[in-house]
Every structure is written in structure tokens, then in C-alpha cells.
Amino acid sequence: MVWEQVARAFWPLAALLAVIFACFWLGLVAALPNMVLPWAVxxxxxxxxxAAVWGGLRFSRVGSGxxxxxxxxxxPGRPLSALRDHAALGDEGALWQAHQAQMRSRAAAARAVAPDAGLTRRDPFALRLAAMVALAMALIFGGAGNLGxxxxxxxATLRPQIERGDAVATGPSWEGWAEPPAYTRRPTIYLNALPEGEVLELPKGSAVSFRLYGEDATVTQxxxxxxxxxxxxxxFTAMQSGAVEVMGRHFDIIVLPDAAPLIRPGDAPTRRADGRLVQDFFAEDDHGVVSAEAGIALDLQAVDRRFGLAVAPEPREAVALELPLPGGARQEVQGQLVQDLARHPWANLPVTVTLSALDGIDQQGQSAPMQTVLPGRRFFDPLAAALIEMRRDLLWSRENAGRSAEILRAVTWQPDGFVDEILYLQLRASVGVLETTTLxxxxxxxxxxxxxxxAIELEDGxxxxxxxxxxxxxxxxxxAIRNGASPDEIQRLMDELKSATDEYMRMLAEQGQPDPADRFTDNQQQGQVITGDQIQQMMDEIQRLMNxxxxxxxxxxLEQFNRMMENMQVTQSQGQGQGQGQSGEQGNQSMNRLADTLREQQGLSDEAFREMQEQFSQGGQQGNEELAQRQQELREQLGQQQGLMPGQGSERGDAARRNLDEAGRAMEQAEQALRDGDMPGAMDRQADAIQSMREGMRALGDMLGEGERRAEGQQQGQEGQQGDQPGGAMRDGQQQGLPYDRRADRDPLGRQLSGNGNTITDGDPLAEGVDPAARARDLQDEIRRRSGERTRPEDERDYLGRLLDRF
Structure with a gap:
């Protein structure tokens, strides 16, 4: 009831105050002419x-009564009043008591009455609502600056007018600005607007400028x-912390130092299927990286100085490659350098790669030199490989001209049957050039x-x-698709792509393959063949989507098609069986080399353990530097072996490479721990490296075993061998032509089983069905599909994610 009284009495006052505040907050008051403003106020x-007097007169206090x-x-029946009544005639008998009891029961149902100020009746034009709307609009679109x-x-209307004379100043006697460097993306600061005594923080290299309007104005800094x-x-340019004074105004300035950028490489450079160098990198700077580059220099000490490399090399400048940087903010940059250096004279030779980054004031950060072999194209044709080696020797030094001429004469002797006549004439002409007195x-x-x-013509035709x-x-x-070209132009380019693809496959067919697409294999891994029909289906799908x-x-x-074609490699084998044999031989060599590296790592770990025991018994850190050097050599050896591994692009081949990458990182950490004298930490990292190498070798062995089983299965099918049961059904204990003891030793999720792998004999069709490896892949694909369905419960998707992480 008190609220009702206040609302009835003072709603006009509240509405007026809301409107006045809205006028100030929206800037309407400041916009009024000076002649009108005093009258309006x-x-x-x-x-x-x-309104306040009217409300005060209408307001009355509310009593309990x-x-x-x-x-x-x-x-009903006004029970509160009835309970205070007394019988007018006679005594308060039973009837009166019953009446009182009925009133008490009704009084017990009493509840608070909802307030009702009756403003709708008192404000028929809804002026209070208009005031509320004005207040809301002011709070949304106005600001404190308008109020000020x-x-x-x-x-200003209340102050007395000051008589202006000739000596009255019409503006500031000075103005100042502090402009941070553009690469910091900080705004320019107007010094006149800074509060007195505020400390000004500026990045190093900020430009501070003044404009003085008085004759005696000076600036000291x-x-x-x-x-x-x-x-x-x-x-002037702010380079150190200090102070600036101008016309009696003092500014304390703190110059924020600009840290040099940091840059580091990712894993060791890798060779893509098309021979290009791939190098991951990470760079950071407090204000952003402006530019970055990779410097590649010949590691002369690591070069095998034999044959054409025995002479001293001619001077050659280091290779400088600009690293790709994204647009916008570059405080943290993670990117990848992809460059074709197959024609460079240092291709397939030891080099050092150093990454560097520059910030806005030309401060440079560099990574530690990384030793690697510069990726280049591989040539499998013997004559092509010989030509490439002669080319390398000539680019190494012109002193090799005579030796190269002799070799070239030898490889072109009796060319009938293996060298085209035109190519033969070109090579003989090269001999004449090499035998000149000066080159x-x-x-x-x-x-x-x-x-x-x-060499390219010999290798690829x-x-x-x-x-x-x-x-x-x-x-x-x-x-054309990215730039929104016209449909006619897109169709023309699509026809051109189809024609070029058909021509490429036709030339593959001329190499003697029954199906041109059979020569497309993913890094020579058998079983990952893409057929010509699949290529045509993909192009038809691209055409349908564009239509x-x-x-x-x-x-x-289309980008997926491009990546697929880039990662394809043309094999030069004469048959599928031969290609599988070459792949298996390459894989066995990789396994042997990895086994040797694993044994060396285990031996190094044992020596580190003995060294730690000696440290505990005698003190000191004898031999740590030597152990660290050996650890570095093992890490570099592992990196070289990764580049020679088969199966790049396949699931198990990539899994093997990931495990070996983890082993390499663990080796690097172990090396640093050895240099720091942290023997327990070094042994932990060495144990991690051994475990990762074992898992990598296991994945590589699975990939090779699968290829061998597939090759034997195909051979069994070609020979037309039938099983003992009618219709060529497999006998119990065989699958796809393989004997029982050759079955995959994995469960349906691809996990290793105990024993020799042939212990699942309980009749479970999931375990004893067709090829468990194929079944494992099918189950994993189904798990991935279900984990990607957002409509499934979160608990189920978490469980599926854990399955994928583990298996």
C-alpha cells in the first residue's frame, strides 16, 4: 500500500526525470541552441x-488499520472485523461461538493483497510508458560522453560571460603524439589527452612528435x-625509458623492449611422393613475425668424398627459401614449407637447414642448424641414375668434366636396344662439350x-x-572455381583436364601395362591400387557437382583429386609379382636397419645406466658428452631410415612413421638430458624411444606381412587351386588360401593376441571368419563412422573415441 501511494503520487515526477535523463544521455541537451537552452532548462x-510538490501533497501515510x-x-463476510465484534443482546452462547469459529476459519485463509496503483486509470495516455521507452533507448544508444x-x-549557460581581449588564447600552445610502430597494431596516442602524472608505456621504436605554437615553447627528452x-x-624515436617535458608538462615514459622472434623446425625434412621438400616450422614473436626464411647450406663434413665428390667443390651460395606466413596477426605461426629442390646440385646430399625469422624492427631469431639429406628425385633406371650422377659431379666441380666424359662414352657404347637414337646423338654431343679444354x-x-x-626421358619417357x-x-x-568463372569457361577447363588425364593414362598404357591405372600405387605399396574406373568416377562426380x-x-x-595424383608414383616394374618382390625387399631392408638401430639404442641405454651407477658411487659426469654424441648419431641415423621406408600414405605405413617420429623426439630429449647431466631423465627418454621404435617396427611388419599374404593369396587364386570342400570352400583353419599357421595374430580390432596367433578356436564367427585384418579394418571404419555422428549420446561417442585412441 505504501508503494501504491508512492506510485500514485510521484509517477509524473518519475516520468519527467526519465525523459530529462534520456535527453542528456542521447545528447539532445547539448544539441540545443545556446539561446534556447537556458529557457528549456x-x-x-x-x-x-x-511534479514533486503535487506528489507530496497527494501522498499520505498508510496505517495498520x-x-x-x-x-x-x-x-467473504469480512471475518477480521467480525472477530473484533461482541454480542449486542444476550450472552455469547453456542450460536455466537459457532459464528466466531466460522469467522476464524475464514480469517485463517487471509493472504497478502496484490498491489494495484491504478496507473492505467490515472494515466490514460500512457505517458509513463513513453518515458520508459525513452529511457531504454537512451541506455542502448546513448553514452556517458553525451551526458558530460x-x-x-x-x-556554460550559468557562468558569467568573460570579456574577451586580445591576450586571450584561442587554442593549446602545443600538441603531441606518440605513434607505435605499425607492426604492433597499436593506436596513436594524443599526449594532450593524457591525465596529469600518468606513466606512458610505449613499444620500442615508437615515433614521438610535437607541434609547438608558442615562440618560447621547447621540448626536452x-x-x-x-x-x-x-x-x-x-x-624523435623512443628507444629507452626516460622522460619528456614540454611547456611545463612532464611525461614519464617506459619503453617496452621488443623481444627477438623465436623459430624452430618441426620434424626432420621429409620427401613427398613427387620429390618435394616438406618442412614444418613454428615461429612466434610478441608483436608478430614479419618474414621468415629457411637457409640450406652444404654439410661438407658429412659428404661421402668419393668418386666425383673427391675434388674440392666450387663455391656455391646457400639456398634461401621464403617461409609461407599467414595474413593477419602473426604472434604465433605454424606452417609448412613445400619446395621442389630436385634439380639443385645438392639434391640427395647432406645439408644443414637453418630457419630464421624477422620482426618489425629487423630483429632476427634463428633455429639451431639441423642436419639432414636434401630430398630429391629418385631414379631407378640405371642409365638415368648414371646421367644424374654425372650431372651432380659436373655441378660439384668442373674438374670432373674429363671423368664424366669417359663415363658418358662408356654408357653410350653399343646403344642399340636400350637408348633411343635421338637421345644417343644428344649424349654423344655432350661428350664433345665435356672434352673441350675449358668448360x-x-x-x-x-x-x-x-x-x-x-634422365627424365629415360625414366618416364x-x-x-x-x-x-x-x-x-x-x-x-x-x-577458375575459386574466382567464380563463367560456366562455359569452367566446362572448357574441365574438358581440358579430362583430355590431359586421358592422355596421361594412354601413355601409361603404352608402357606395357594391361590397365594404365594399375601403375598408380601409393608410394609403391602393394594393395593400394587405384583403378582407372575409380579415377573416372571421381571426375564424373566433379562434373556432376559443377553441373x-x-x-x-x-x-x-578436385583438391582431393589433386592430392591423390600428387601422391601417386609410377612404378617401373615389369609385373605385379616383381613389384611386390621389390617392395618386400625394400621393406625387409628397412626392418633390418631399424633392428640394428634398436639394438644400438638398447646398448646405449645400458651404457647410460652403468654411467649413472658410477656417478652415484664416485660422483661426476664422466662420459656424458660422448654418450650424447652417440645419441645424436642414432637420431640422425633413424631420420635417414625413415626417408627410405616404404608404405608412405598407407594407414600402417603412416602409423610406423608416427611411431618413429616419436622415437626421434624421445632421442632428442635424451640427448639434451645427457648433455645436462640428467641421467635418470635420459634413461626415461631412451626407454620411450625404444618403445616407440618397437611399435613402429611392429606396424611396419604388419604392413609387410599383409602384402605378403595378399601376394600369396593372389598366386593361389591364379593357379586355380580349390579347397577340399565343394565349390572351392576353405578347409577349417584356412582363410583366403593361407594355411592355418599363417593367419593374422590379431583380434577383430587389430590387437595383438598372445601366443603364436592361432589360439582363437572357440567357433566365434567374429574371430574365426574371413581375414581378421580385413575384419579389423571394417570394424575400425564403422567405429569412426559412428563416432562422427553428432546425434549419438555423448557417452557413446566418448567411448568410441577411446577405442580409436587405443586401437
Whole structure:
């Protein structure tokens, strides 16, 4: 009831105050002309006073009696009043007592009465609601700055006018600005607007400038360079903390140091299927990396100085490759360098890779030199490999010209049957160039290019040109889709891509393969064959998506097609069985080398343990540096073995590489721990490296075993062998032509089983069905599919994710 009284009496006052506040907050008061503003302020003040007086006269206090009456009126029979009554005639007998009991029961049902100020009746034009809307709009779209401007305008109307004379200043006597370097992306600071005594923090290299309007105005500073020759516009660069004084105003300035950028490489450089160098890197800077590059220098001490490399090399500048950086903020950058260096003279030779980064003030950060072998193209044709080696020797030093001429004469002797006549004439002409008295750098470079082209022709025939045309057609179509080209142009480029792909496959067919696509294998791993029908289906799907206007999906599928073609390699084997034999031989060599490295790592770990025992008994850190050096050599040896491993791009091949990458990182950490004298930490990291190498070798062995089983199964099928049961059914204990003791020793999820792998004999069809490895892949694919369905419960998706993480 008190609220009702206040609302009835003072709602006009509240509405007026809301409207006045909205006018100030929205800047309407400051926008009024100076002639109108005093009258508006006076009228508003009078109206506010009148509303306050009117409300005070209408407000009355509320007593407890009125409250009881208000509640009693809402109850049937007004029981509160009846309970205070007395019998007028006679005594209070049974009837009176029953009446009182009935009233008490009704009084017990008393509840608080909802307030009702009756404002709808008292404000028929809803002026209070209009005031509330004005207040809400002011709070949303207004600001405190408008309120300050309005109050200043009102205060200006109340101050007496000052007579202006000739000596009155019309503006500031100075102005100053502090502009941080552009690469910091900080705004310019107006020094006149800073509060008195505030300490100014500026990045190193900020430009501080002033504009002086008085004749006797001066600037003194201790933070930077010479302020310049113009006394009315001094400017300097803040390089150290200090102070600046101008016309009696003092500024304390703290110059924030700019840290040099940091950059580090990822894993060791790898060779992509097309021979390109791939190097991951990570860079960071407090204000952002401006540029970064990779420097590649010849590691002369690691070169095997034999044959054509025995002579001293001619001077050659280091290779500088610009690292790709994203747009926008570059405080933390993670990227990948992809570069084709197959033609460089140092291809397939030991080099050191050093990454460097620059910030906005040309501070440089460098990574530690990383020793590796510069990736280059591999040549399997003997004559092509010989030409490439001669090319390398000539680029190494022109002193090898005579030796290269003798070798070239030898490889071109009796060329009938293995060297094309035109190529033979070109090679014989090269012999004449090599046997000249002097070989200029220009002639050497031309000859090196000719040897490269000849080797490519021998290795690929005309496939190189066809492959290049297909890549160019892919790039043109991708660019057209991204730029929103017309449908006619996109269709023309699609036809060009189809034509180039057909030409490439036709030339593959001329190499003697029954199916051209059978020569496309994923890094020579058998069993990962992409057929010509699948290639054609993918191109038809791209065409369908473009016809339906789904350009984004077509672009995504085209990029997938591009990646697939880039990761393909043309094998030069004469048959599938031979190719499988070569792949198996390469895999066995990799396994043997990894086994040797694992034994050496185990031996090094044993020596580290003995060294730790001696330290505990005698003290000191004898031999740690030698152990660290040996650990470094093992890590580099493992990195070289990774580049020679087969199966890149396959699931198990990539799993083996990931495990070996983890082993390499553990070796690097163990090496650092040995140098720091932390023997327990070094042994822990060595144990991690051994475990990761074992898992990598296990994955590699699974991949090789699967290829061997597939080859034997195909051979069994080709010989037309039938099982003992009718229809060629397999006998109990055999699957796909393999004897029982050769079955995969894994459960349906691909996990290793105990024993020799043939212990599952309980009749479970899930365990004893067809090839467990194939069943494992099917189950894993199903788990991945279900884990990607967002409609499934979160607990189920978490469980599926744990399965994928573990298996």
C-alpha cells in the first residue's frame, strides 16, 4: 500500500526525470541552441518542482488499520472485523461461538493483497510508458560522453560571460603524439589527452612528435634520438625509458623492449611422393613475425668424398627459401614449407637447414642448424641414375668434366636396344662439350639441364610432359572455381583436364601395362591400387557437382583429386609379382636397419645406466658428452631410415612413421638430458624411444606381412587351386588360401593376441571368419563412422573415441 501511494503520487515526477535523463544521455541537451537552452532548462526545473510538490501533497501515510481493512475486504463476510465484534443482546452462547469459529476459519485463509496503483486509470495516455521507452533507448544508444557534454552546456549557460581581449588564447600552445610502430597494431596516442602524472608505456621504436605554437615553447627528452632541426616540430624515436617535458608538462615514459622472434623446425625434412621438400616450422614473436626464411647450406663434413665428390667443390651460395606466413596477426605461426629442390646440385646430399625469422624492427631469431639429406628425385633406371650422377659431379666441380666424359662414352657404347637414337646423338654431343679444354659456367649449366632432361626421358619417357599438362589443367580449373568463372569457361577447363588425364593414362598404357591405372600405387605399396574406373568416377562426380552449381563441394573434391595424383608414383616394374618382390625387399631392408638401430639404442641405454651407477658411487659426469654424441648419431641415423621406408600414405605405413617420429623426439630429449647431466631423465627418454621404435617396427611388419599374404593369396587364386570342400570352400583353419599357421595374430580390432596367433578356436564367427585384418579394418571404419555422428549420446561417442585412441 505504501508503494501504491508512492506510485500514485510521484509517477509524473518519475516520468519527467526519465525523459530529462534520456535527453542528456542521447545528447539532445547539448544539441540545443545556446539561446534556447537556458529557457528549456528553466522550464524543466519548474515542471520537476511542480511534479514533486503535487506528489507530496497527494501522498499520505498508510496505517495498520487501513491494511487490515484492505485484507478484510478481500475475504467473504469480512471475518477480521467480525472477530473484533461482541454480542449486542444476550450472552455469547453456542450460536455466537459457532459464528466466531466460522469467522476464524475464514480469517485463517487471509493472504497478502496484490498491489494495484491504478496507473492505467490515472494515466490514460500512457505517458509513463513513453518515458520508459525513452529511457531504454537512451541506455542502448546513448553514452556517458553525451551526458558530460550536456552538463557542460548547461553549466556554460550559468557562468558569467568573460570579456574577451586580445591576450586571450584561442587554442593549446602545443600538441603531441606518440605513434607505435605499425607492426604492433597499436593506436596513436594524443599526449594532450593524457591525465596529469600518468606513466606512458610505449613499444620500442615508437615515433614521438610535437607541434609547438608558442615562440618560447621547447621540448626536452631523454628517451630517444635527436629531435630534429625544426624547433616548432620536434620528433624523435623512443628507444629507452626516460622522460619528456614540454611547456611545463612532464611525461614519464617506459619503453617496452621488443623481444627477438623465436623459430624452430618441426620434424626432420621429409620427401613427398613427387620429390618435394616438406618442412614444418613454428615461429612466434610478441608483436608478430614479419618474414621468415629457411637457409640450406652444404654439410661438407658429412659428404661421402668419393668418386666425383673427391675434388674440392666450387663455391656455391646457400639456398634461401621464403617461409609461407599467414595474413593477419602473426604472434604465433605454424606452417609448412613445400619446395621442389630436385634439380639443385645438392639434391640427395647432406645439408644443414637453418630457419630464421624477422620482426618489425629487423630483429632476427634463428633455429639451431639441423642436419639432414636434401630430398630429391629418385631414379631407378640405371642409365638415368648414371646421367644424374654425372650431372651432380659436373655441378660439384668442373674438374670432373674429363671423368664424366669417359663415363658418358662408356654408357653410350653399343646403344642399340636400350637408348633411343635421338637421345644417343644428344649424349654423344655432350661428350664433345665435356672434352673441350675449358668448360664455362654457362656451358656447364646448359649441359646439366640437358642431362636432367635426358634422365627424365629415360625414366618416364613422355610421361613427365603429360603429367605436367595434367597438373596445369588441375590448377587452372581450381583457380577458375575459386574466382567464380563463367560456366562455359569452367566446362572448357574441365574438358581440358579430362583430355590431359586421358592422355596421361594412354601413355601409361603404352608402357606395357594391361590397365594404365594399375601403375598408380601409393608410394609403391602393394594393395593400394587405384583403378582407372575409380579415377573416372571421381571426375564424373566433379562434373556432376559443377553441373548442379555446388562449386564448393566440387572444389573440395578436385583438391582431393589433386592430392591423390600428387601422391601417386609410377612404378617401373615389369609385373605385379616383381613389384611386390621389390617392395618386400625394400621393406625387409628397412626392418633390418631399424633392428640394428634398436639394438644400438638398447646398448646405449645400458651404457647410460652403468654411467649413472658410477656417478652415484664416485660422483661426476664422466662420459656424458660422448654418450650424447652417440645419441645424436642414432637420431640422425633413424631420420635417414625413415626417408627410405616404404608404405608412405598407407594407414600402417603412416602409423610406423608416427611411431618413429616419436622415437626421434624421445632421442632428442635424451640427448639434451645427457648433455645436462640428467641421467635418470635420459634413461626415461631412451626407454620411450625404444618403445616407440618397437611399435613402429611392429606396424611396419604388419604392413609387410599383409602384402605378403595378399601376394600369396593372389598366386593361389591364379593357379586355380580349390579347397577340399565343394565349390572351392576353405578347409577349417584356412582363410583366403593361407594355411592355418599363417593367419593374422590379431583380434577383430587389430590387437595383438598372445601366443603364436592361432589360439582363437572357440567357433566365434567374429574371430574365426574371413581375414581378421580385413575384419579389423571394417570394424575400425564403422567405429569412426559412428563416432562422427553428432546425434549419438555423448557417452557413446566418448567411448568410441577411446577405442580409436587405443586401437
Amino acid at each position: 528553466g522550464a524543466s526545473l519548474l515542471v520537476v518542482i511542480a 487501513a491494511a487490515l481493512t484492505r485484507v478484510d475486504e478481500k475475504l 557534454d550536456g552538463l557542460s552546456a548547461v553549466a 631523454t628517451v630517444g634520438t635527436d629531435p630534429g632541426e625544426d624547433p616548432q616540430a620536434p620528433a 664455362s659456367p654457362e656451358d656447364r649449366d646448359k649441359l646439366a639441364e640437358a642431362l636432367w632432361l635426358a 613422355g610421361l613427365a610432359d603429360a603429367l605436367e599438362r595434367m597438373k596445369q589443367a588441375q590448377e587452372k580449373l581450381s583457380e 548442379e552449381g555446388r562449386m564448393a563441394e566440387a572444389q573440395q573434391l
